[in-house]
Amino acid sequence: MPAADGDAALRVSGLRRRFHHPGGAVEVLRGLELSVHAGELVAVSGRSGSGKSSLLALLCGFDHPDAGTVLFDGRPVAGEPPWHLCAVLPQALGLAGELTVAENVALPLRLRRDQLAPAEVDERVATLLTDLGVAGLASRYPQEVSFGQQQRVALARAAAGRPRVLLADEPTAHLDAGTVPAVLALLRRCADEGAAVVVATHDPRVHAIADRALRLADGVLTAA
Numbered sequence: 003m004p005a006a007d008g009d010a011a012l013r014v015s016g017l018r019r020r021f022h023h024p025g026g027a028v029e030v031l032r033g034l035e036l037s038v039h040a041g042e043l044v045a046v047s048g049r050s051g052s053g054k055s056s057l058l059a060l061l062c063g064f065d066h067p068d069a070g071t072v073l074f075d076g077r078p079v080a081g082e083p084p085w086h087l088c089a090v091l092p093q094a095l096g097l098a099g100e101l102t103v104a105e106n107v108a109l110p111l112r113l114r115r116d117q118l119a120p121a122e123v124d125e126r127v128a129t130l131l132t133d134l135g136v137a138g139l140a141s142r143y144p145q146e147v148s149f150g151q152q153q154r155v156a157l158a159r160a161a162a163g164r165p166r167v168l169l170a171d172e173p174t175a176h177l178d179a180g181t182v183p184a185v186l187a188l189l190r191r192c193a194d195e196g197a198a199v200v201v202a203t204h205d206p207r208v209h210a211i212a213d214r215a216l217r218l219a220d221g222v223l224t225a226a
């Protein structure tokens with residue numbers, strides 16, 4: 003029997019977001035509904051400008067809706083949810099330039115209140131960097147590696163805290179075909195280990211590993 007919406011790790015209701023431009027207002031999200039359960043990987047497609055990045059920004063608290071609710075395990079969160087509850091790979095990546103690759107990935111673990119032992123942090127970081135094929139870059143700074151490598155580092159950072167909800171915006175853009183399988187495997191593993199995973203993507207390779215495919219159009223999500 004499918005899990006009830008009320009049990010969803012992430013539950014979004016009636017989400018609205020309007021942007022104001024000199025030429026007028028654009029309502030990008032128009033009462034959007036979404037429920038994602040623990041262990042589920044959902045791929046969200048939609049034409050460029052349909053609002054995928056705007057949706058992810060609202061889910062992770064970078065932006066605020068005009069109306070609607072975002073619940074994590076049935077509860078609202080004031081401001082940005084902590085990394086262990088919701089972590090994001092944004093399109094702009096947002097790596098800290100003053101921290102090395104390894105320090106960036108360790109950051110969500112170091113910021114947690116329930117601190118892990120330093121050896122466990124180091125092991126988790128090393129495993130993620132190895133899995134994503136960037137272990138050799140651990141002591142470099144983000145500006146010393148390629149954009150595609152930075153993208154994998156930002157994904158490792160998002161996954162490091164084993165978040166309840168993992169969001170990824172176009173995680174396979176900028177990657178060569180040989181690198182994509184490792185990214186897909188990590189996203190799938192995060193879901194299999196219990197995260198609710200939402201991926202904004204046009205990539206059919208992501209759709210192939212997703213449990214559900216949704217399409218964002220006219221401000222709402224429908225089955226793709």
Ligand SMILES: Nc1ncnc2c1ncn2[C@@H]1O[C@H](COP(=O)(O)OP(=O)(O)OP(=O)(O)O)[C@@H](O)[C@H]1O
Nearest residue numbers: 021022028030048049050051052053054055056057
């Ligand atoms: N901060 C903002 N201020 C004004 N308009 C915005 C803002 N952010 C997004 N928009 C507008 O909202 C719409 C949705 O943008 P968004 O980046 O969410 O689309 P997207 O589906 O992620 O596109 P892409 O696939 O090209 O990344 C676009 O028309 C965009 O111009």
